Amino acid sequence: MGFAQVAKHQEVERYFLRGKQIVQKHMDFFSEILKKEDLSAPMSWDTAVSNSTISPFSDKLMMFHVSAMTAAGIGNYRVAMSASPRRDIGMRYASLLPEVSLYAEAGANIMIEHGWLEESPQTDDRDKLAKE
DSSP: OOOHHHOSHHHHHHHHHHHHHHHHHHHHHHHHHHTTTOOOOOOOSGGGGGOOOOOOSSSHHHHHHHHHHHHEEEEHHHHHHHHSOOOOHHHHHHHHHHHHHHHHHHHHHHHHTTTTTOOOOOOOOOOHHHHH
């Protein structure tokens, strides 16, 4: 939320707000399991966000950090999915991975469009090369 309120580019702001919605959905998803098991659900940290609209960071740096956290989150979900002895929880992790992966891809595309990230190497189009 803090990054969204200080982002200079509108598409970056929308990207961060989309991430906030995804995080809230995932927190609700897993909090539901904890509550059913009579366990307390963790609180979010969004209460610590200041009301500042002046960014101490560039959009480029904020996008880099969110991309790194998203990549780490995808890895954490995969590890948790493989380590969980409960099939129902593993399936929940698996059902959330496509959404997070699409979010990561959208972030990479924003960074590529702005020249903040180089496009990753592509494979050769073998069919096209064969026709030449």
